[in-house]
Amino acid sequence: MTRITADVSFLRGYNQALVMAVGRRVGTFERSTVVDATGLTPQAVSKVIARLTADGLIRSAGVRRPTVGKPAVVYELIPESRYAIGAHVARRTLRLVLVDLAGTVHHSAVSPLAADFTPEHLLHALKAGIDAITGGNDLRGRLTGVGLGMIGPLDHEHGLVRDAHGLRHWHDVPLREVAESYLGLPVHLDKDVTAGITAEAWRHGGAFGDAALIMVESGIGGGFWLGGAAHRGAHTNAGEFGHTVVDLDGPLCVCRRHGCLEIVHNRAAEAGDISRAARVLAVGVVNLLQTLDLAHVVLAGADLLRHGDTYLAAVERAVHADGRRGDWLATDVSLSSLGADAIAAGAAMQVLDEHYGIPDLAPL
Ligand SMILES: [Zn+2]
Known part of the structure; x- marks a missing residue:
């Protein structure tokens, strides 16, 4: 269910996350769209919109002039303002995707993993893959984090891979913690299939x-x-x-x-x-x-x-x-609907949800 974590505080509050959730859901919106969807006051929404604009997450997309009433500024999400990397860790392959704030997949690459790979092997492969995606451009500063969709059994709450079937070196491995320290980015660890269903929920x-x-x-x-x-x-x-x-x-x-x-x-x-x-x-x-x-x-x-x-x-x-x-x-x-990218894309969307979303906001 709704998880208001410390991550949201980096957007300086719950109200900002609410406005972002509306923006991610509908793409373009007006102040009144957010007021109707969230129940926030128009004044509170104006303040949040000003902050999000200053942070480069949304921008003005023109003015709508109704036949009756005052003109209204239309805003839009800036999809390329933030990205997340998603990884699908399978038994023999590692698939990495780059997903923007709107959930669009921009880059997808598969590399082989050695049979019975170790945690160290996976970390090296992740780092090399992420460097290849983000190298040579300024993406690094806009990366929100890395989502890992992994083989189970797995303890999502504590970030532990517990005796993954068919992999001998994965007994209670604190993958979330070691990956965060090795990659220098926030990491979200979940079971592959849970990441996959998250991607489908976004799409629908x-x-x-x-x-x-x-x-x-x-x-x-x-x-x-x-x-x-x-x-x-x-x-x-x-x-x-x-x-x-x-x-x-x-x-x-x-x-x-x-x-x-x-x-x-x-x-x-x-x-x-x-x-x-x-x-x-x-x-x-x-x-x-x-x-x-x-x-x-x-x-x-x-x-x-x-x-x-x-x-x-x-x-x-x-x-x-x-x-x-x-x-x-x-x-x-x-x-x-995302074919072979579903798990990796969903893992990235989970990162974006954790930072910018109130995932179970009522449908608009
Ligand atoms: Zn069985």
Whole structure:
């Protein structure tokens, strides 16, 4: 839910964050737009607008002259005034993107990570990648921070990667803290799928209902958007969707249980039977809908997007056919609107949200 952290104080207060949230949501606005959306007084809004203009975050974009009433100054967000770097840390690759204040992705690059990479290896790769993106220009001064979307299990609250599946060197690693000190920038650490669903929520705007992002990339995870915000759970480790059991006598999984969705899916995919793999995933998605009653299911991840049409068709078929009342329980199924950039872009958007946003502001 709304997190008014110390970061917001750098914008000198909650009111400024509110005005920025309106600006990021609508692009151009007038003083009255902000008054209506926030309940702040016109005087308070004028003060905030003056400060944000002086800080270079918004600018005047002309004057609107209504037939009745006084002319009104129109303001607009300056997207290029601030940026964030987003990183998608997968088992074999590191994807980095540069995202501006309006959520536009400007740069995307993938580099390989060594099998079973260490925390040190990841830090070096992050630094080299960030230097490559920001080198040779003055971006560094406009960088708000770095968002890391990482493989779990992961403790978002304490910034710890806890025994990431399939990576031996990642036992309770305080990644947020060491990355902040190594990179010299604020770092936001979250599970890959939670970053991904944040990106989808940005893209859809205020009308985005309860949703899940299902990612297939080496493993399977699920990121959740519930009640207008990312849902992380009691220990901030929600999303281990791939480790829900679908076959009691199934094969042994990396999590040491038998018959998890992930291992049953991966066996089919490794045997080249993508159609069966997609049907296995679809069973998991319907289980999720029965549990959570979601409005949107977004499919993502490199392994899934490589066969996007097959997965989309299988999940749609299962969602709409498996004895569910489609007239009543409508669920929209789609492929990620940001493709392979979804996780990294969402990680960057989380940084921007933390600094400049009141994410659950009412729709405008
Ligand atoms: Zn498992």
